Amino acid sequence: MDYNTTRSSLVIPEYGRNIHKMIEHAISVNDRDERNHIARSIVKVMGQVKPQFKEADDFIQSLWDHMIIISDFKLDVDSPYPYPDKEELVKAPKRMTYPQNKIRFRHYGRSIESFIAKACEMKDGKERDSFIYYIANMMKKNYLLYNRDSVNDELIFDQLKTLSNGKLKMPENQSLKHAGALVGKKSPNNKGSNRRQSNNKKGGKRSFKRR
Numbered sequence: 001m002d003y004n005t006t007r008s009s010l011v012i013p014e015y016g017r018n019i020h021k022m023i024e025h026a027i028s029v030n031d032r033d034e035r036n037h038i039a040r041s042i043v044k045v046m047g048q049v050k051p052q053f054k055e056a057d058d059f060i061q062s063l064w065d066h067m068i069i070i071s072d073f074k075l076d077v078d079s080p081y082p083y084p085d086k087e088e089l090v091k092a093p094k095r096m097t098y099p100q101n102k103i104r105f106r107h108y109g110r111s112i113e114s115f116i117a118k119a120c121e122m123k124d125g126k127e128r129d130s131f132i133y134y135i136a137n138m139m140k141k142n143y144l145l146y147n148r149d150s151v152n153d154e155l156i157f158d159q160l161k162t163l164s165n166g167k168l169k170m171p172e173n174q175s176l177k178h179a180g181a182l183v184g185k186k187s188p189n190n191k192g193s194n195r196r197q198s199n200n201k202k203g204g205k206r207s208f209k210r211r
């Protein structure tokens with residue numbers, strides 16, 4: 001059995017172990033044409049892991065770069081882009097400076113604030129609008145997971161505006177995804193009715209003896 005303690009660490013964890021294994025397999029393929037075909041297929045799968053960034057100009061190139069990096073530069077394929085510079089990657093990283101400011105809405109976390117900051121820097125257009133819509137849905141999902149109560153879209157829009165200092169606004173009449181689609185909520189009534197139907201099927205009609 002393949003236990004976690006015996007597994008090697010993932011180079012880029014967000015892609016998952018399966019993609020790392022696919023890249024390992026591609027390295028072992030001797031036929032160059034077949035190896036190129038496998039590499040292109042892997043890039044498509046990697047793109048499905050990060051669909052929210054597919055409109056970015058360098059999206060495809062970043063996928064190829066990540067594949068080469070995961071392979072430790074051992075994957076020899078005909079990439080449509082120049083290979084990333086290995087020497088730049090192995091340089092000691094700069095010491096991280098941790099933000100001192102407090103999170104205004106704790107249930108959203110710093111990742112949402114980072115996304116909002118990035119969206120504020122983007123140029124107006126479809127890519128920016130799609131990213132803002134993605135952020136708003138993530139905010140709604142985080143709110144529901146934290147609060148477990150229903151939330152109207154207007155509250156999310158107001159807090160998005162607050163966090164972006166008024167720079168990000170949703171288009172008029174724009175609706176976010178339903179709560180069920182975001183967190184998979186089930187109706188308690190349905191659950192109860194299903195249980196009753198199940199009991200009826202098992203027991204059928206009950207008969208009582210007179211005493």
